[in-house]
Amino acid sequence: MPVEIDIAKVASLARIALSDEELRRYGEQLGAILEHAERVQQLPTEGIPPTSHPVPMTNAFRDDVVTGSLPAEDALAGAPEAEDGYFRVPPVLGDS
Amino acid sequence: MTDYEAVIGIETHVELMTDSKMFCGCPVDFGEAPNTTTCPVCLGLPGAMPVPNAEAMEGILKIGTALDCEVAEISYFHRKNYFYPDLPKNYQISQYDVPICHDGSIAIDVGGEPTRIGITRVHMEEDTGKSIHMGGGGRIHDAEYSLLDFNRSGVPLVEIVTEPDIRSAEQARAYGAELQRIVRTLGVSDARLEEGSMRFDANISVRPADDPVLGTRAEIKNVNSLRSLQRAVAFEIDRQIELIESGGTVVQETRHWNEETGKTTSMRSKEESEDYRYFQEPDLVPIEVSAEWRDAVMAALPELPAARRSRYQGLGVDARVAGVLVEADELGALFEEAMAAGGDPRLIGNWLSGEAVAWSRAENTAVGASPLSAQHLVDLAAMVADSTLSASAAKQVLGGVLGGEGSPAEVAEARDLVQISDSGVIEAAVDEVLVAHPDAVEGIRGGDMKPIGFLVGQVMRSTGGKADPKQVQQLIRDKTAG
Amino acid sequence: MSDPADLTIKAAGDAMRAGELTSLDLTEAALERARITESHLHAFLTLDQAGAKEAAAAADAALAAGEDAGPLHGIPIALKDNMCTKGIETTASSQILSGWIPPYNATVVDRLSAAGAVVVGKTNLDEFAMGSSTENSAYGTTRNPWDTDTVPGGSSGGSAAAVAAGSALGAFGSDTGGSIRQPASLCGVVGMKPTYGLVSRYGLIAFASSLDQIGPFARSVEDAAVLLEAVAGFDIHDATSIRGDVPNIRGSLSEGVAGLKVGIVTELSTTGIDPEVREAVVQTVNELSDAGAEVVDVSLPSCEYGLSAYYLIAPAECSANLARFDGVRYGLRAAGSTTEEMMAATRAEGFGPEVIRRILLGTYALSAGYYDAFYGQAQRVRTLIRREFAAAYEDVDVLVAPTSPTTAFPIGERTADPIAMYYADVCTIPMNLTGDPGISVPVGLDSKGLPIGFQVMAPALGEERLFQVAKAVEDIAGFTARAALATSEVVQP
Known part of the structure; x- marks a missing residue:
């Protein structure tokens, strides 16, 4: 039996804007x-533990040392929109 | 009218002041130009990977240990998935079902009623960037657009969650204040509420006092001082009680504290409930805290505020005074130094928490900025002990020292406050007063002891406060007896 | 001398050190091969001719000055376009990263540069490495140099095709469910997935972080080993990279298989495997036996669940890994009146259907109420598979199986059927779930003249034994055929 899923909710969680037709198609395929x-x-x-990581290791840390940052122009070089050294986006609807 | 009980839990975020960020080598440095302390990791560039900062792990272990927590032998980083433009990867690296520290507590004391506030968990995560909402008066919902600065992105963040053990706004504040003191004592964060390096969210519900079922809770955000924590909680408790009393129901929501209006208001509620889809962070391996590591952190802990207060009380200092000394770094430091030099704890504690604080307020100057030294305090206490100064004269001398008039000996001399040690002079002053107040003398002889105090006061006045009041009282008793 | 573009790394290196060949000549030969074949193949998304020639000239100068950076000195190689190259466009074959120029290098790129290698270009892949045919690229399909009507496999199809065609002497790809080994098999070259954590993933655009591993493509087992040696080893920028010494990779290369115990995995070698592929594998196994190996059948029943587990774990991780592509800081931005709308529109426009499908699948598998039945269960199955393999290695030195159930299939054959496409990785996925190394070595051609790959598997950090057996397989098979497009008649019209 194909699995029934609330595909619109999944698309919203994944933040992908899909048409009704696309939702229907993806819903079927996912099912x-x-x-x-x-x-x-x-x-x-x-009683079987999950494997999240194939090689058993712990405590992979780094020392607290500043190794530098990108120049601001490099940080912003790929920005679709920037202003005064900031990334610029359309108004934000929700609250984090 | 029903009696209501408030049930409050507090989530606190503390930014750790490590040199570098949680998962990359960018500096933890505030006040820099936007997007100048960022790199592929904290900007969430494709391909970048996080590597945890060992010092931050040490920092959270200090906090957890100071809060008397259990430390998990193995704990994990998880991804908390949600889309928000100030979150570069659109997931936050956090901890989920197994936090590194859990099940601790903080002791607070409000109005002489000691209470333990349970700590559910202490976990490690990363901070987000900052958004600035432009146009529309800077309010998010009316903004024309937003600007993003990722300098704060990836700063190590410790989240501390209490059990719902807090019952009043005063307790909420006392908890916040004590946590702040602990964090500062550990030296892991400056814990500044105004600057956001320490942030509180309070979950508040109310219920009839005898009802075991919890009420619906509201979460209060944007509290940026201890005072506003107390005010916001008090407001929210009242709001919920009034709402219920007037037949309404509390809705589960996030509310925004407005400092100017002194009110909480509902924030836009989200269209659907959050589903953070937590899963173990595959770019990171588990955190293993060995018994040796745990013990080493424990052994290296500095003396915590509660222990220090209790030590001061053990020296004979009042509880209130001990609280003041532990609260204010400069007073505490002077006190410690004076103790090391053999000063009288009770006197010096009282002076610091009384006269020195009053002087500081009146002059709007930090005690640390005055010429007062620990040695001054020790000398001053010695002058009281050997009766060179009366207690009240000593307070005047302290004022002079704080004001820059010189050492205690110099001020006592200059202000002519040294006690009269010549008993003949004091006796003459006593005689003079007894003669001037025959009714009082008569009363004492008839068995009414009350006028003695009055007569002592008269003698002190006539000697300009320089007589030893104990000696004066003894003389009056001797001369009126028989 | 034959065309230098057809040399192995080993042979080219010897020729350079003998003064018979310069890196510039070699690099120009590879670039010339690319110029001729690219219109047929489309293996590359970016060819960095100027940069490659400059690096080659520098390598020649260094060698002349007595500075020899090692076996990759002056060797032209190609990189899958999901590895960040500073200053060179890196797209992972996605519209959402169109035009993105990384401000930093992946660790492997820095290590290759230190090893003196010359990067000729960035190769095509299935978008974000999601696919088994390189048909899911936003920038067009790569074709198989053996038969341009068939797929080169995927997702590292561009790297496999480039090496098969002679446009690079070696290449790097990434392998999440078989994305190096399967295209190597389909393109008749050697492709190897190292032990998880042996090669840094820093700068590899993540698909599924607990499965992804970078590895080499080459025209010989020894070349593959040389390429791996140049990039293997601990990296402070990758918290999952293995600390400690790199295993000896070439130490036992020529020691043959006499006395080794080889297990053939029943579940990966019978059901659903093309008869010609099966036959070639059986023949190779028999020859290993003749060469002195003890061959046994090994049953790993949990393997049958590997594909299912993989198609829950990989999408779940990708749903988070690809969340960062939101139109805010880099890449494509679609119009939207709010940031939320902009993000949703950007992601709808920027991602192709297979990527969207997997993001949705992974989002669902992690969502409240389904986590335990899907993602959680898949991770427990992963444990079972790991345990089964670990138990098998108690008894055998290596395991073997086909690399791919079929040889190269026609372009377009499986694009409408995601599940049929997913089956292309059925033999390779277990190694990604266990984290163990695997290698595909070409052993013959089917009746259509398409190459067949033979897979050798070893326990974690068992690279030395893996390469030893792979070399023996290579020697036994004596596979010398070259792709049609790489033969001189075609490339020199």
């Missing part, structure tokens, strides 16, 4: 892919 992916649920995994 089919998830039907395959759901196979992982067939394996019993009780």
